[in-house]
Amino acid sequence: xxxxxxxxxxxxxxxxxxxxxxxxxxxxxxxxxxxxxxxxxxxxxxxxxxxxxxxxxxxxxxxxxxxxxxxxxxxxxxxxxxxxxxxxxxxxxxxxxxxxxxxxxxxxxxxxxxxxxxxxxxxxxxxxxxxxxxxxxxxxxxxxxxxxxxxxxxxxxxxxxxxxxxxxxxxxxxxxxxxxxxxxxxxxxxxxxxxxxxxxxxxxxxxxxxxxxxxxxxxxxxxxxxxxxxxxxxxxxxxxxxxxxxxxxxxxxxxxxxxxxxxxxxxxxxxxxxxxxxxxxxxxxxxxxxxxxxxxxxxxxxxxxxxxxxxxxxxxxxxxxxxxxxxxxxxxxxxxxxxxxxxxxxxxxxxxxxxxxxxxxxxxxxxxxxxxxxxxxxxxxxxxxxxxxxxxxxxxxxxxxxxxxxxxxxxxxxxxxxxxxxxxxxxxx
Numbered sequence: 001x002x003x004x005x006x007x008x009x010x011x012x013x014x015x016x017x018x019x020x021x022x023x024x025x026x027x028x029x030x031x032x033x034x035x036x037x038x039x040x041x042x043x044x045x046x047x048x049x050x051x052x053x054x055x056x057x058x059x060x061x062x063x064x065x066x067x068x069x070x071x072x073x074x075x076x077x078x079x080x081x082x083x084x085x086x087x088x089x090x091x092x093x094x095x096x097x098x099x100x101x102x103x104x105x106x107x108x109x110x111x112x113x114x115x116x117x118x119x120x121x122x123x124x125x126x127x128x129x130x131x132x133x134x135x136x137x138x139x140x141x142x143x144x145x146x147x148x149x150x151x152x153x154x155x156x157x158x159x160x161x162x163x164x165x166x167x168x169x170x171x172x173x174x175x176x177x178x179x180x181x182x183x184x185x186x187x188x189x190x191x192x193x194x195x196x197x198x199x200x201x202x203x204x205x206x207x208x209x210x211x212x213x214x215x216x217x218x219x220x221x222x223x224x225x226x227x228x229x230x231x232x233x234x235x236x237x238x239x240x241x242x243x244x245x246x247x248x249x250x251x252x253x254x255x256x257x258x259x260x261x262x263x264x265x266x267x268x269x270x271x272x273x274x275x276x277x278x279x280x281x282x283x284x285x286x287x288x289x290x291x292x293x294x295x296x297x298x299x300x301x302x303x304x305x306x307x308x309x310x311x312x313x314x315x316x317x318x319x320x321x322x323x324x325x326x327x328x329x330x331x332x333x334x335x336x337x338x339x340x341x342x343x344x345x346x347x348x349x350x351x352x353x354x355x356x357x358x359x360x361x362x363x364x365x366x367x368x369x370x371x372x373x374x375x376x377x378x379x380x381x382x383x384x385x386x387x388x389x390x391x392x393x394x395x396x397x398x399x400x401x402x403x404x405x406x407x408x409x410x411x412x413x414x415x416x417x418x419x420x421x422x423x424x425x426x427x428x429x
Contacts, residue, residue, distance in 0.1 A: 136149040208248035240273045243269075330409070340401050
């Protein structure tokens with residue numbers, strides 16, 4: 001087990017050079033606001049819920065509360081603090097650079113859900129929130145391996161407004177888009193904060209890191225996860241979505257069916273590429289801003305859409321992403337890194353969080369370097385797959401991983417070819 005020490009590197013983000021710190025840290029997020037402090041014993045005030053197609057408040061619920069949260073010092077919910085909310089927030093289960101995730105209960109159905117709260121206090125936060133909203137709401141069909149968004153609610157000035165995809169009649173929605181595009185603070189002030197709440201399915205099994213590293217190696221589970229991951233990415237690419245931040249942290253585990261089911265999550269860096277010019281996806285408005293669905297032409301080859309922002313997490317970034325000129329094939333590279341690390345349990349200690357994370361790397365003296373960065377520096381470098389002499393990796397899986405991690409994106413299989421080949425090598429293993 002190695003600790004990845006911090007080192008300075010340069011990134012290109014929207015044409016500007018910016019400093020970043022390596023080690024499982026997200027890049028291309030500009031100056032993300034500081035972490036929001038946990039508020040103990042607080043109950044969100046009464047919220048009038050309205051649909052963003054109507055000016056008058058909705059009367060779906062007999063109460064006018066949307067979310068409620070209450071903590072005691074011992075983290076147990078205080079019954080007296082719950083005042084007929086639509087969702088009761090039970091506990092904090094995760095915290096990122098721009099949001100907090102809670103486990104919650106839907107009052108009407110009793111179902112457990114995950115609720116992500118994003119504070120719209122800076123344009124970069126709004127941009128990330130809208131990217132996730134557009135990606136998840138552009139999906140016309142569900143997929144068992146992609147996290148399901150139940151609803152999105154905008155909270156501002158005591159009102160909770162349901163958000164719908166690309167609704168030009170909603171002033172609040174348009175102001176959010178304007179905030180993102182102009183890069184100016186339009187919504188939310190310290191005295192009147194603005195929040196977006198994402199209500200999603202709850203995954204009680206944690207993330208892929210926690211699940212794999214807390215159990216004994218199981219080849220059957222590995223094969224199942226490999227098929228599920230490739231199926232999810234093929235589904236996203238069919239729907240013209242490039243995830244751009246595939247990593248074990250963003251792969252959640254649901255155990256409702258008795259067997260573990262993977263859920264690809266966190267679409268804050270994703271890009272919906274349908275309907276855009278094939279020369280450069282990011283030179284044009286994001287699909288979905290005009291309210292049109294992104295699935296109008298699934299036969300479009302998503303691998304012809306070029307992206308230019310160096311986004312992702314460094315251990316999983318393809319060589320071309322470090323250069324800032326890439327396609328959806330970058331998702332295939334990230335998937336190869338994840339699967340390789342999962343099979344051989346290759347880990348490092350993240351310098352920021354001190355967590356042990358799954359991730360493959362190249363040793364250079366006393367340092368470890370992300371595979372994509374190492375291949376960028378030395379395109380002729382030969383990857384030794386597997387790393388460990390006693391690995392039980394089949395020849396079919398070895399060859400597939402070599403192809404997924406090819407330095408030239410054109411030499412990698414696309415998501416649909418990968419799904420077919422993955423079924424073949426896992427069934428033969």
